[in-house]
Amino acid sequence: IAGITQAPTSQILAAGRRMTLRCTQDMRHNAMYWYRQDLGLGLRLIHYSNTAGTTGKGEVPDGYSVSRANTDDFPLTLASAVPSQTSVYFCASSDSIPGLNTEAFFGQGTRLTVV
Amino acid sequence: GQSLEQPSEVTAVEGAIVQINCTYQTSGFYGLSWYQQHDGGAPTFLSYNALDGLEETGRFSSFLSRSDSYGYLLLQELQMKDSASYFCAVRASGSNYQLIWGAGTKLIIKP
Numbered sequence: 068i069a070g071i072t073q074a075p076t077s078q079i080l081a082a083g084r085r086m087t088l089r090c091t092q093d094m095r096h097n098a099m100y101w102y103r104q105d106l107g108l109g110l111r112l113i114h115y116s117n118t119a120g121t122t123g124k125g126e127v128p129d130g131y132s133v134s135r136a137n138t139d140d141f142p143l144t145l146a147s148a149v150p151s152q153t154s155v156y157f158c159a160s161s162d163s164i165p166g167l168n169t170e171a172f173f174g175q176g177t178r179l180t181v182v
Numbered sequence: 183g184q185s186l187e188q189p190s191e192v193t194a195v196e197g198a199i200v201q202i203n204c205t206y207q208t209s210g211f212y213g214l215s216w217y218q219q220h221d222g223g224a225p226t227f228l229s230y231n232a233l234d235g236l237e238e239t240g241r242f243s244s245f246l247s248r249s250d251s252y253g254y255l256l257l258q259e260l261q262m263k264d265s266a267s268y269f270c271a272v273r274a275s276g277s278n279y280q281l282i283w284g285a286g287t288k289l290i291i292k293p
Contacts, residue, residue: 100280109269109285110225125280157224169273170215171281173224 070094073158073174080148080181088143088177090158098161099141100125100171101133103154110157116141148181155179184208186284188270193290194260202255202268202287210275214246214253217269219286225269228255257289265291 071092080086092099097118102110102125112125116135130152132144141160145152158174186206194200204214213232217225231237231246231253243256257264267286274282 110283112280112283115280170227170230171217171225171271173226175224 071158071160071172071174073156073177075177076175077178078180080145080179082148082150082181084148086145086148086179088145088156088158088179090141090143090174091139092141092158092160092172093139094160094172095138096160096162096172097138098169099135100159100161101131101141101143102157102159103127103152104157104176105154113143113156148179150181153179153181184272184274184282186270186272186282188268188284188287190285191288191290193292196260196262196291196293198260199256199258200260200289202257202270202289204253204255204270204284206251206253206270206272206282206284208251208272208274208282211248211251212273212275214244215271215273215281216242216244216255217271218266219269220266228268260291262291262293265289 074089100115101113104110111127113131114133116122119135119138122133156177159171161169161171188204215230216228219225229244236245241258246253267288269286270284271281
């Protein structure tokens with residue numbers, strides 16, 4: 068089944084630990100995104116990638132890094148987790164052709180708690 | 183800066199019609215999208231407007247006025263399953279073509 072998959076679905080992490088959230092899509096979308104959504108709030112863009120080999124910073128990039136070695140995978144790394152990074156993390160993908168309906172498809176989310 | 187404004191919460195009765203407004207201020211504009219998110223779930227795409235006017239998809243319609251930087255989502259014949267948060271999002275050239283998101287409108291439906 069085509070789609071976008073995130074792992075893990077939830078995680079409790081000790082502060083100061085390093086953690087990588089995984090995201091894989093099989094729709095051959097050239098653009099991928101990482102968002103965080105805090106309780107009761109909207110989506111905030113952490114990092115994005117318009118195509119394999121390139122990445123860019125979003126609204127809240129500090130404390131996070133990403134890589135885009137190929138089209139399908141877009142992992143998000145927290146180098147040293149802090150409690151303020153407790154959130155739900157969504158990975159998404161889309162085509163990125165300006166002017167067209169570039170619907171974003173979301174993964175099921177990773178619920179991360181940093182203690 | 184670039185921003186989208188939408189009401190934080192709207193309450194309606196089952197079977198009624200509700201309109202969720204969205205105003206935007208962005209650098210460049212390609213289109214306005216609407217997404218639905220149920221509690222604990224991922225956002226899912228509902229509609230997209232690139233040109234002025236009304237787009238209808240079943241019980242849901244979406245409207246855009248580019249001159250007013252304004253759009254709305256219209257939900258008809260409300261059902262309890264429509265209880266969710268609804269987000270408007272704009273793809274803008276000024277943000278390197280990224281989607282800029284509103285904070286979401288929580289739709290509460292009462293029987």
